[in-house]
Amino acid sequence: MKRRDFFKSAAIVGIASFFKTNALGSVLSGKEMAVHSQPDLVAVMGGEPAAMLVRALKELGGIGHFVKRGQKVVIKPNIGWDKSPELGANTNPELIGELVKLCKGAGASEVIVFDHSCQDWKKCYANSGIEKAVLAAGGKMVPANDESYYREVEFPRGVNLKNAKVHQSLLECDVWFNVPVLKDHGGAKNTISMKNLMGIVWDRGYFHSHDLHQCIADAATFHKKPALNIVDAYRIIKSNGPQGKSESDVVKLKSLLVSPDYVAVDTAAIKLYSQVRPTDLKDVRYIELAEKNRVGTQHLEKLNVKRIKM
C-alpha cells in the first residue's frame, strides 16, 4: 500500500466514524440498510421470555443500538408485590435477567434495577426472583424505600402533575428501559408501561388523589424517555389485579411487546388483553390523556408494527 492510499483510506474511515450512524455502520459491514425498515413496535409471541426479548431487539437493531460502551443503564421493572414469578404480579425475572446480561454485554458500565415496591421491598425484590436474576447477570439492585433516594423533578407538560420526586438513579443514568408487566388493575383498569412510571416516583398518593389517569398520563411526559418500553405479557393477571389472589388469575400469553412509544405499546397491550377479558380502550382513560399530552399515538395502523410468532 502506498502512503497516500493509506492516508486516503484513513481519512474515509475517520469521516465515516465521525457520522457513526447505524445506516453507515451497516453499509460498511455489508448488511442491508436498517434505517427505514426499523419498526415502531415489535410484538413477539410464543417463545420464552429471554428468547422473545432477543428476537424483538434483533428487529430494532440489537441492544448495541441503545446501549453504548461505558454507559450507565437503569432498568425499571414492576417489582410491586411480594409474590413469586408464577403469580404474574411482577415482571418476569428471566426477562429482566436477560436484559441485564445484554446491557452488560454491550459494555454498560453499570446496570441498576429498582422499583418503589408496594409491599416490604426486600421481600418483593427477593420473592419476585428479580434480585437473584439481576445479581447473576452482573447487575445491581438499588433500594427505593426512602424519600432520600428521590429528587424533585419538574413536569412542565403535565396537567395535574407539575412536579414529583423521581429516583436519583434514573436521573443520573445514560439510558433506561421501562419493563412493566401487563395486568388487570383495580384502580387504573390496566397497568402497562405508563402505570409502571408510578414506581419511579416517591409520592404515589398524589396520583390517587389528583385524578389517577391524568397523573399517569402526566408522568409519561417525564423529560427522560426510556429507550424502550418492554411489556412483559408472558404471564398476565386477568382478574383481582394488580396483585392477583392465586394462579387462576394468571393467563399465560407468552408474549412480549416492545416500543419506544408509551401510548402505542399500551394500546397494543390493551388489544392483546381484550382477547382474554374484553376491555374498552376508552375506559383506560390515561391512554387517551397521554396522547393529548403528545407522548405517543394510539393509531397503530399509522405505525410500522412488526409481528413475530416463535
Place this chain on the structure above:
Amino acid sequence: MKFLKHIRIVLSVIFFLPIFVFFIDFTGKLPLPVHKLLSIQWIPALLSLNVLIIGILLLLSLFFGRIYCSTICPLGVLQDVLTWKSRFFRKKKKKIRYDYTAPKNILRYSILALTLIVFIFGSSFLVVILDPYSIFGRMASQLFRPLVIWGNNALAYVLSAKGIYTFYKVEQVAFVPLAFIISILFFILITQMSWFKGRSYCNTICPVGTSLGLLSRISVFHISISESACTHCGACEKQCKSQCIDSETMKVDDSRCVTCFNCLSACKKGGISYNFRYKKEQVQPVQQKVNNSRRTFLLSSGAALASIAFANTNKIIGKKDPILSRKPVMPPGASTIEHFNDHCTACQLCVTKCPMQVLKPAAFQYGISGIMQPHLSFSTHIFCTYECTICSSVCPTGALQPLVTEEKKLIQIGTAQFRKDKCVVFTKEEDCGACSEHCPTQAVHMIPYKNGLTIPEVTKDLCVGCGACESICPVRPYQAIYVEGSTKQGIARKPSESKKFNKKINDFGF
C-alpha cells in the same frame, strides 16, 4: 475460686450479646430462633406457663442463688456493663468501692406485694412496667436501636450519594413519645443507681430480684465468710456491688447476693467462699421479713386497690372522627384483648422484629394497664404483611400464640370500614382503587359506580384487617377506609378462586 467469677462473666456475655443484638438488628438478618433465649427469662416463662423453663430457673435459683440476676437477666448484665464503664468517668479511673448497707425491706417487699396483688386483681400494669427483661427490651428498642438506625442512615446517605447502596435507609417508625419517655426515665433511674450503688435497683425495686432473694436465702450454695480466716479487712465488702457483705459482723445477706463472685477474687486470705449451705446443722436466723410482711401487706393492699381503679379507666372519650376512637388493632395471634393485655409485658421484641414496622408501642389505646403493649399503627406503605408470622413466632410471653402462615392468612385482626362519603371516587368522581389494589384477599374490591368509574366495596367476612387499604388510601388525614380492631380475633372466610381462563390465544389482537 476466682474461676467462678470468670465463668459468670462468660455466661453473662453469652446470654446478653445475642439478646442485645437481636433487639437492635433492624435488617432482619439475625436468625429468628435467637428468640428462644428470651423464653428463659423469668416473667415471660411465668406468663406463658412454660413449666420446663420455670422448673429449670427454679432449680438454678435453689441451687446457686440469684444466678438469674447476674447472668441471664439482660437488665442485670446491662447494669454491670454500666458500672464497669463508669470507671472511665471517675477520677483516677479507680474502681468503685462499696460499703455495706442495710436492706430496704419495706420498700422492696411492698413493691413485690403490690405487683402480685395488682396482677391477681387482673391488671398486669405493674408486671409490664417492672419486668426487668421488658425494661431492657424497651431501652433497647426505644433508645439504643434508634441510635444504631441513625448511624446506618447517615452511612447510607453518604454512600448512596456516591452510588454505593450496600446500606439502605431505614425509617424510624417505632418511635412513640410515651414509650420513649418511660424508657428514658427507667434508663436514667437504673444508670444512676448502678453508677453509684451497684445492684441497688435489683435489690430495692425489681420484683423479680426480690422474689428470687426469698429463694436464695435457702439456696444450696451460698457465699459465706469463714470466721477463722477473716481479718475484717473489708476487701470483699468493697467489691460487693449488692452491698450485702458486712465484713465487721462477717455476715452476707443472701437475699441480696446476686452471686457475681467478685468478692471471691477480692479476698487474699481465702476467708470468703462459695460453698454448701447445709454442711453444718446451722440454725437459720429468724427472718425479719415476718415482722414486716403484715404491715407491708396492709400498706400495699391500699395502694393496689387505688392502682386497680386507676388502671381500669381505659375508656377513651370519643373525638371527632371515628378513626380516632377506633378499637386498637392487636397483633395476629393475640386471640382476645383480655388474654393479650394480661400476658404481654411490652418488651417490644415484636415491635423491633416487625419487618413492616407496623407494630408500635401503644399509648393509651388499651387503657393505662396496656401502656406500651404493641398495636398496629398503619401509615403510608406500612401495614401487616399477609404471609408474615414473625411477631407471633418471637413472642416470649405467649401473649401472641404462634401461627403458621396458612392460619395467619385467615386471622381477622380487624375489619375494614369503608366510608363512601370520603372516597375520592364519590367526592371527585375520579378513578382511584388504591385500597383494592393493595388488598391481598380482595375483601376490598371495585364495583361499577357511574360513568365507567368503579368504587370500593368491602366483603367483611373476607377481610383480615391487614390495613393495606388504610395505609394507601389517599384521603388524609382521616382515610376513607380504615381498620377497626377486633377485640376477639376471628377467622376469615378463605378467598374463593376466580374462574380460570383456558382458551388459547394465538393472535395479537391488533
